[in-house]
Amino acid sequence: MRKRSLFKSHMLAFLLVLVLIMATTLGGGPSVANAQGPQSDGMVCTGGPNFTLTSNDGYIGTPDGNVVYMWGLSSGSDPFQYPGPVLCVNEGDTVTIVLHNTLNRGISLIFPGQENVLANGQPDGPVFSGATLTSLAKVAPASGGSVTYSFVASRPGTYLYQSGTDPAIQVPMGLFGAIVVRPAMGANFIYNRGDTEFDPNKEYISLLSEVDPILSQRMEAGLSFNSKNYHPRYWFVNGRGFPDTIAPNYASWLPGQPYGSLTILQPWEATLNPVPAAIRYLSVGSIDYPFHPHGNNVRIVGRDGTALEGLPIETLAYDKFSVPVGPGQTWDALFSWHDPEAYNATTNPVPVTFPNILDMFYGPLFGGSPYLGEQGTIPVGVTSQNQCGEFYHIAHNHALYQITSWGVVMTGMATYTRIDPPGGCP
Numbered sequence: 001m002r003k004r005s006l007f008k009s010h011m012l013a014f015l016l017v018l019v020l021i022m023a024t025t026l027g028g029g030p031s032v033a034n035a036q037g038p039q040s041d042g043m044v045c046t047g048g049p050n051f052t053l054t055s056n057d058g059y060i061g062t063p064d065g066n067v068v069y070m071w072g073l074s075s076g077s078d079p080f081q082y083p084g085p086v087l088c089v090n091e092g093d094t095v096t097i098v099l100h101n102t103l104n105r106g107i108s109l110i111f112p113g114q115e116n117v118l119a120n121g122q123p124d125g126p127v128f129s130g131a132t133l134t135s136l137a138k139v140a141p142a143s144g145g146s147v148t149y150s151f152v153a154s155r156p157g158t159y160l161y162q163s164g165t166d167p168a169i170q171v172p173m174g175l176f177g178a179i180v181v182r183p184a185m186g187a188n189f190i191y192n193r194g195d196t197e198f199d200p201n202k203e204y205i206s207l208l209s210e211v212d213p214i215l216s217q218r219m220e221a222g223l224s225f226n227s228k229n230y231h232p233r234y235w236f237v238n239g240r241g242f243p244d245t246i247a248p249n250y251a252s253w254l255p256g257q258p259y260g261s262l263t264i265l266q267p268w269e270a271t272l273n274p275v276p277a278a279i280r281y282l283s284v285g286s287i288d289y290p291f292h293p294h295g296n297n298v299r300i301v302g303r304d305g306t307a308l309e310g311l312p313i314e315t316l317a318y319d320k321f322s323v324p325v326g327p328g329q330t331w332d333a334l335f336s337w338h339d340p341e342a343y344n345a346t347t348n349p350v351p352v353t354f355p356n357i358l359d360m361f362y363g364p365l366f367g368g369s370p371y372l373g374e375q376g377t378i379p380v381g382v383t384s385q386n387q388c389g390e391f392y393h394i395a396h397n398h399a400l401y402q403i404t405s406w407g408v409v410m411t412g413m414a415t416y417t418r419i420d421p422p423g424g425c426p
Ligand SMILES: [Cu+2]
Pocket: 292, 294, 396, 398
């Protein structure tokens, strides 16, 4: 959870007005400003350790203009959402998750990486009908059934929860989410290690997933589906395809897809901004996603709920250009953006001649200037530049056919990183 100072609240109110003006000017497209709601960017925690997850069906919007039928898990009586909420707990908590099932089939939850999971107070495990495996965990029966799962969150890190019943159907249909276990060392660390410290105001998550719209269509129609025919056409970060990924959390035009993934940073600086952001990568996909953060390497400090360390205190953390997030994996990364050249219009100008502004073509996210924190002249026919001369760069899956949406290119599993000038956007 974030703290907001009074000053920041005022700044947010001002930015909100700015966003509304921008949204009006731009015709209501996705806004990227960090100004909507109590937590417009970053990982949204649902606090525990006692949770109720309710399965619902609903619809998501995709960047090609399609609307796709999905299943999802919501907190308590919240409406349908995709993906499920991020469950945040502390190391050592006894976590209780009551699963309420409103779908017309039995479902269950498994918790990869958690040990000694109980279901209704009894050790959980695979369920058989005769010799046939019917579920990997105790089932909440169709149309109103419940199961209470519990476990002790004994190890800090990033984990998945997902359906353990007919998972080849139920996971791609949307029954999954993330669990974050905070270490005893503090909520500004990923693990109980000093070198996993991050800025708690810059905590991000990229939960990667995919959807086969034919599977969805057949589930909506009550038909069977042969998984041999599985063929995903949509790829998502936190349940959205680009450019919806850069819209704020809880964007009003994405009611079933509450989580954005725009990362907002300021340049690393030794005294003013020395602590990196955290980005937690997870995948429920069917193949590896080679996710490329751009702008800098990330520093990998954990994998699958395990700190990268030797004995006794040696770090095994390492820098990575591209993060190949495999099915079911989680990767914990630290990320800073550096400005080594420190180009400045007066003290350190870029040593090339810029093209004439009349020869340039650019969108509303470009500040019109190559210098961080400066805005150029607005050319004829352009109604706005960006907020304060901030930079944007892409962060995306490098399997480029997966930054599409049923063939529409430059959509799908991609998002942006936003670099504000030092001190933030005024
Ligand atoms: Cu790239």
